[in-house]
Amino acid sequence: MTRRELIATVIVAAIAFPLVFAFAGAVADARARAIEAPFRAILGNARFEELMDGQGGVPHYLGASLLAPDFTLPEQSGGEWKLSDQRGKVVVMNFWTVTCRPCIQEMPTIELLADITKDWGDVEVVTVSTDRNWAEVEAIIPKNSRITSLLDAEREVVTDAFGTKLFPETWIIDKGGLVRLRFDGAFDWASPIALDLIRAYR
Numbered sequence: 001m002t003r004r005e006l007i008a009t010v011i012v013a014a015i016a017f018p019l020v021f022a023f024a025g026a027v028a029d030a031r032a033r034a035i036e037a038p039f040r041a042i043l044g045n046a047r048f049e050e051l052m053d054g055q056g057g058v059p060h061y062l063g064a065s066l067l068a069p070d071f072t073l074p075e076q077s078g079g080e081w082k083l084s085d086q087r088g089k090v091v092v093m094n095f096w097t098v099t100c101r102p103c104i105q106e107m108p109t110i111e112l113l114a115d116i117t118k119d120w121g122d123v124e125v126v127t128v129s130t131d132r133n134w135a136e137v138e139a140i141i142p143k144n145s146r147i148t149s150l151l152d153a154e155r156e157v158v159t160d161a162f163g164t165k166l167f168p169e170t171w172i173i174d175k176g177g178l179v180r181l182r183f184d185g186a187f188d189w190a191s192p193i194a195l196d197l198i199r200a201y202r
Contacts, residue, residue: 042194
């Protein structure tokens, strides 16, 4: 290699290496943004940043260190449903009551979510009602619903175990039983953004 060729090689390398690093950084940043996008869309940029900085409280929760408390409740279709039996599945769990108008308004989106995810095999869509009896629940969720419908009339799970006071409230629990997201308020759970969020935990 001549001196001139060596100088040219050094110059090209000096120009190329920063460009390669800049490109790699841009790709990594784009991937991070793509992962964050559904969270930002659902939670809002400001609250997302707060949660990422470790600011708890309400509204919402985002994390990976809180193990969901185990519980067993009666199921509308008969028998009992236990949360720890769902390990290996993403659980989308909605707390609601028939006296909550936003709960009733969002329920069709939860029904649609259950229909969309029925063939995924690793997502369980669950609603937990705090109403007095199945007759009240079935005014909104019929027995033939694809939703797994549970009843917690004494609020031993909804209030005592999970601390929920206002409805609706939706929890996403990952395959290992960790609470990854709590969303306070109504949302379109069949929207593309919600589906992307759920897929992130599959």
